[in-house]
Amino acid sequence: MKMPDRNNLDLPPPPGRIAEDYGAPDGRSRLRQGIAGVLSYPIAGPLLALIIIVVVFSTTTSTFFNLGNFSLIVQQSVVVGTLALGQTLVVLVSGIDLANAAIMVLGTIVTGSLATTIDPLAALLLGMLVCVLGAAANGLIITCFRLPPFIATLGMFTILTASARLYTHSRSYPIMSDLIEVLGTGPSWGAVTITYGSMLWVALTLVLAYILTKTAWGVHVYAVGNSPAAARLNGISVGKMLFSVYALAGVFYAFAGWQALGRTPIADPSGYPLANLDSITAVVIGGTSLFGGRGSVLGTFVGALIVTVLKNGLTQAGIDSLYQQIATGILVILAVGVDQYLRRGQRT
Numbered sequence: 001m002k003m004p005d006r007n008n009l010d011l012p013p014p015p016g017r018i019a020e021d022y023g024a025p026d027g028r029s030r031l032r033q034g035i036a037g038v039l040s041y042p043i044a045g046p047l048l049a050l051i052i053i054v055v056v057f058s059t060t061t062s063t064f065f066n067l068g069n070f071s072l073i074v075q076q077s078v079v080v081g082t083l084a085l086g087q088t089l090v091v092l093v094s095g096i097d098l099a100n101a102a103i104m105v106l107g108t109i110v111t112g113s114l115a116t117t118i119d120p121l122a123a124l125l126l127g128m129l130v131c132v133l134g135a136a137a138n139g140l141i142i143t144c145f146r147l148p149p150f151i152a153t154l155g156m157f158t159i160l161t162a163s164a165r166l167y168t169h170s171r172s173y174p175i176m177s178d179l180i181e182v183l184g185t186g187p188s189w190g191a192v193t194i195t196y197g198s199m200l201w202v203a204l205t206l207v208l209a210y211i212l213t214k215t216a217w218g219v220h221v222y223a224v225g226n227s228p229a230a231a232r233l234n235g236i237s238v239g240k241m242l243f244s245v246y247a248l249a250g251v252f253y254a255f256a257g258w259q260a261l262g263r264t265p266i267a268d269p270s271g272y273p274l275a276n277l278d279s280i281t282a283v284v285i286g287g288t289s290l291f292g293g294r295g296s297v298l299g300t301f302v303g304a305l306i307v308t309v310l311k312n313g314l315t316q317a318g319i320d321s322l323y324q325q326i327a328t329g330i331l332v333i334l335a336v337g338v339d340q341y342l343r344r345g346q347r348t
Contacts, residue, residue: 045338046286046302049331053306057313064316068191073308078197079104079263080275081304082256084282085208086135086249088300091283092212093225093245094292095149099138100253101275102160105268107131107257109164111180112173112267120177128254134160135250139243157276164269175265184262197259201301204255208297221245225292281328282307284335291339306331 058065083100090097111127134156141152175181183197212218220241223231228238261267286303288295307328314324 043287043296043299043302046299046306049285050302050306050309053309053313057309057317061313061316064313066191069312069316071192071194073305073312074198075193075195075263076312077304077308078195078201079256079260079272080278080282080307081201081301082204082252082259083275083279084286084300084304085204085297086252086256087279087283088286088288088295088297089208089221089245089249089252090149091280091288091290092221092292092295093242094228094290095142095242095245096153096280096290097135097138097246097249098150098153098276099134099157099160100153100249100279101272102157102164103131103134103250104253104257104260104275105271106134106160106164106167107254108261108267108271109168109173109269111257111261112175113168115173115175115177115180120179123177124180124258127257131254131257132247132250135253136243136247139246142246143239143242161269168267168269170269172266172268175261175267180258180261181265182262183259184265195262197262200255200259204252205297205301208252212297217244222293225294227293278307278328279304281332284332284339287335287339289339290336 054065063069083104087097087100107127107130109127110130111123114123114126138149138153138156141147141156142149145152183200184195186193186195186198188194212221220231220236223234223236224238224241231241232238260272264271282303283295283300284290284303285306286295286299286301288299310327310331311324314327315321
């Protein structure tokens with residue numbers, strides 16, 4: 001007797017088979033879909049990484065998990081975090097700025113050298129103006145001479161670093177002004193201090209997030225980063241957009257310089273030697289694509305915290321600073337690798 005073919009019968013899925021093959025996703029499939037949905041938010045990955053790092057250091061050290069240390073972490077993140085906001089703008093248009101820390105340091109040098117001879121407010125404003133002009137010069141070189149951003153900003157980094165040393169004869173300037181130092185102060189509750197520089201960092205992050213998501217200029221930034229050719233066909237002046245991006249980044253470098261003088265009231269031409277790389281690290285770890293057109297300043301905010309938390313936790317664990325740099329480099333490689341994997345997935 002010939003047995004009926006099971007495929008021709010209207011029978012329920014046999015036990016052990018994956019239910020989604022029959023049109024009804026099982027629990028595991030729903031879990032995978034839920035995880036994929038959460039990770040589709042750009043900030044989810046950096047937040048998860050930050051939580052994991054905090055948990056690891058909280059369980060492996062006795063001094064990491066306390067309010068005083070968390071307050072210190074935020075204060076340590078301020079300068080690099082604000083630099084990274086300007087760096088985010090540049091990276092969103094497929095650029096890179098290796099000179100941002102050198103621009104900031106030159107601004108602090110101008111402020112510090114003039115603060116003893118002219119009004120401190122005027123000295124501060126002139127120092128901030130130098131930062132904006134230095135960043136705008138980057139944009140002008142890139143747009144007018146069509147140089148790759150890496151080459152243009154590398155050259156500017158070298159020029160400004162040497163110029164700061166020549167201007168100061170390699171000496172530093174102590175700051176003796178309440179106005180210039182104000183961002184390093186703030187209200188305290190026991191061991192917790194919330195500095196005005198930290199408040200400014202949060203405010204700048206929110207303002208830039210609004211600009212990028214709620215204004216036509218912000219839409220154009222993402223459009224240029226995604227495809228300059230397509231943006232040009234849609235009537236966007238790519239050259240003007242690039243110049244405006246670098247010039248606006250200079251505003252954030254200027255505020256970072258003010259924050260730096262508040263944290264350490266000494267204008268030193270050799271200060272913050274690795275801040276440019278730390279700012280790039282914060283941007284990349286925060287989920288902004290080095291290929292442009294994708295990312296957020298909120299992710300950069302979390303990325304800056306990750307960089308500082310990692311260094312703070314490794315220091316408290318007694319790990320040599322060289323190993324800290326190795327760990328940071330590994331994070332950058334992983335972040336770029338994930339970015340490339342996601343881009344390949346989008347293409348397919």
